[in-house]
Amino acid sequence: MTDTKPDLVCRDLTKDFDSFRAVDQVSFDVSKGSFFSILGPSGCGKTTLLRMIAGFQSPTSGDLQIKGKSMIGVPPNKRPVSMVFQHLALFPTMNIGDNVGFGLRQRGVARTEIARRVDEVLDRVGLPGVAARRINQLSGGQKQRVAIARCMVLEPDVLLLDEPLGALDLKLREHMKVELKSLQAAFDTTFVYITHDQSEALVMSDNIAVMNHGRFEQIGPPHEIYHKPDTAFVAGFVGDANKIDAKVASVNGAMVTLTSAGAEMSVEAPGSELIAGQEAQVFLRPEAVELTKSDHGAGEGDNVSACTVDAVLFNGANSSVIVRDQAGHLLNVAMPQTGSFSGLQVGDAVFTRWHPNQARCYPAATA
Amino acid sequence: MRSDTSKLGFYLLLAPILLWLVVLIILPHIGLFMVSISEKIGPREFETGFGNYATFFGEPLYWRTFARTAIMSILATALTLILGFPIAYYIAKLTRGRTKTTLFLMCMIPFWVSELVRTFGWMILLRETGVISNALQSLGLVSGPVELLYNDAAIMVGLVYTSILFMVVPLVTTLDSLDDSLIEAGYDLGGTSTSIMREIVIPHAMPGIVSGCIVVFMLSLGNYLTPILLGGKDSLWFTGMIYTQFITRFNWELGSALGFLLLALSSAIVFLGLKLSKQSLSDTMGRT
Structure with a gap:
């Protein structure tokens, strides 16, 4: 995996809000097809970082590259990334099929082709035949999978996930952890996942970045983060x-x-x-x-x-x-x-x- | 015991609204209906029949006036929507905190002044010796005084102005309830501003749009002051016609029939509008 070019590269990414520095010179690489987590307490700047990758906020300085192309100044609808929002942001006015097909419609894909690909992706997330149903007819875990399907149907280079398990109850959360990991393996797409829950990060990730006060304290595989924390913050926060x-x-x-x-x-x-x-x-x-x-x-x-x-x-x-x-x-x-x-x-x-x-x-x- | 007192409480709470409905709405309408179906066949001699209603359909002046009023009202509603939607979107989505409250308040403040005074304000602006006419003359753009009052455009301006608040308020409420992350998700999935507006924002705002349109349409159709003052005596507004029947012609029978027709036909137009936009009355009115 080391010889392939990283899917996502951040170099000295910084974001200032007036006098407050939310993200401070963050640099990292995410290799293709890996599961990368950004772990940190609330208010550490991880959401700001994710929104910069998605394109909703522009960095004050630094560079951000996806598949080797700089994304500075590229609007969110032109970036090869998709995002699963914290509260999923499924469109309540559309049925599931229209939700999943939204992105394809924007690209002007033919109607029959959209229907075929929507069915296919719903099948892959384990929800065959639900396209005609309404959003509120689904359970929390199913909504989660629809939200992922809506992004994956566009075959993004990087999928961003903003604490999507936060709203679920404990039992379902444990279940979805395993499921997200297997979905990631099945789609073979790069996942960037942000969370404040260390067990989510430890269970699912290939690499974890621990973030505090806008800086990365340590980047490494889960066992390294857990057993060989670099800083007092990491040692205290993880585990x-x-x-x-x-x-x-x-x-x-x-x-x-x-x-x-x-x-x-x-x-x-x-x-x-x-x-x-x-x-x-x-x-x-x-x-x-x-x-x-x-x-x-x-x-x-x-x-x-x-x-x-x-x-x-x-x-x-x-x-x-x-x-x-x-x-x-x-x-x-x-x-x-x-x-x-x-x-x-x-x-x-x-x-x-x-x-x-x-x-x-x-x-x-x-x- | 307990259920008895709570029942009493329920009826006591219900009493004012029931009283209001029965005494001020239902009873007068029954009375009006009785008057409308009596035909005058001689001095103080009446006969029951639908002759007054037949007059409306038989006399082109009446139904043409009604059609004109309805079309102008629909046009005013559409204009109000086109003007009100960006205002509401700006207030609900693009401003925060104090700016939002201030802007919302600025929309409301003109409505603390009576409609009559506001309409006179427009007359001061638009009349031959008014502000706009004088300004145009002093700028040398026109050679003599221009009369901007007493035409359909003036009526339209007045109607839109008087009813825009009733469009902005329900729109702000529904747009406020639209989660920002839905719009962001739209962009994230490759949507453009236009497609997000069409596929996410407008479907979400539909109940607000429909309820705003119903209120504005009904207010315009039933408006008396603005068309008469800004449109002059040739304004040919249906409410003005009803007024003439009651007060000038002293033909209460025909006036009542016209009043009932206004109620029935405007309800029919609203019903048609709801059917066309695939909304239900309980949905739209329950939301705001």
Whole structure:
């Protein structure tokens, strides 16, 4: 996939609204046929970025290329991109067939040809024979598929999706995640998907860009974003993590020793520019912490601490335990699914241990 | 007990509207209808029959006046729509916040002044010694005073002016409810301004267009002041004709018949309009 030319290229894309910079020098490539997600909290500029790609807003500076052609100054109706809107924006005055055929009618395709292609694309999204029905006769998930069909019938180079799953209920959302991914594979079209829901991004994407305050914090495949976050923001935003404020006590090569309210811990942080005495933040995933009943059997160099159970949060397979260490810190630990801790009670004494390479350490934000 | 009191409350709330309907609308119309079907056969001697209605169809002056009034009203409605739609679109879609409120208010303010005063305003502008005539003379474009009043164009100007608000308000309401993302989706799918207007905006605004058109058409058809004042005594407006029958000719029987025909024929035109635009009355009136 690396040798093919990227479908979508952004170079130093910037958008200013008066004095506010919504998108700040964003650069990225999306290779052909891949699923690219832009993940960020609301107000981070991801919608503005998407609207610039679609052509509804023009960038203040920077360049945007689709299939090698610059799109600066090209109006939205002339761009080879289609967009699935947040609330889908299906036309309520038309039936489903007319909705899907809208784009083809604009291109002046013959009536019989439109009917054939509309039927074909509805078939591909798994909704055969609904062309004559009205929009409000469909369920949420079906509307979603019609919205995608309406774009895909035009065979766009890039399909943009603006949090289309936001309005669905949880169960359907889980289902649509899988379905969107398989639709993307079936159509073999480049998808650019924006969301604030990290699990949507992690499940579906080939590559994720994490965005904050108009900038990209990190671009990479999901496992890299999750396991090797570049910045404190990414570590805190993607997935659950325990955030521990600590002070760097000493740096020994890649191994950093930190103190936090009297407790000492060591974290492997190769390439970090931490120096002794600096304030730092340690991020530790709940599933990286092992829960034991005794302190025997700890590996070499593991961080071990004695804790008491503060709360047990039962949530099926995602159950977790909140433990309090002797310094009073709360730590969220994933409940082992082996059943050995099923009788855990509040107040029980337990030990936690984690390997230094499981945690990530960043300089504390200066702000 | 509870249902009894709530029933009483329901009837009490219903009473004013019922009273209004029965006393001010239904009873006078029954009375008028009774008058319209009595034919005068001698002094204080009447006979029941449809002779007055026959007069309307038999005398070309009457039905031609009606046809003229109806055509002029339809024309005025079309002009109001053509002028009102861009205004409404601008207010509803292209402005935000305070500008929107201000513009909407500016459309309304002229209507705080009585129709009579507004019509006199037009007369001051259009008459032979009026503002426009004087301005044209002082610019040297015309040699003598020009009379712009007392013609069909003046009537049309007055009708459009008096009724444009009733077109703009329902249009702004329906266009406001059109989600911007639908228009954007139209562009995104390759639509041009014209095709989006035709396929997305106008179908969405149709209930507003139809209800605005019905109101404007009925107001123009039933307008008395504007055609008489701006059109002069030769304006030949159907309401003026009814007035003449009642007041000048003292022929209440024919006047009532003409009044009823105005009601029936205008309802028929509205019905036809609804059929042609494939809208239903409950749809259009329920929306705004």
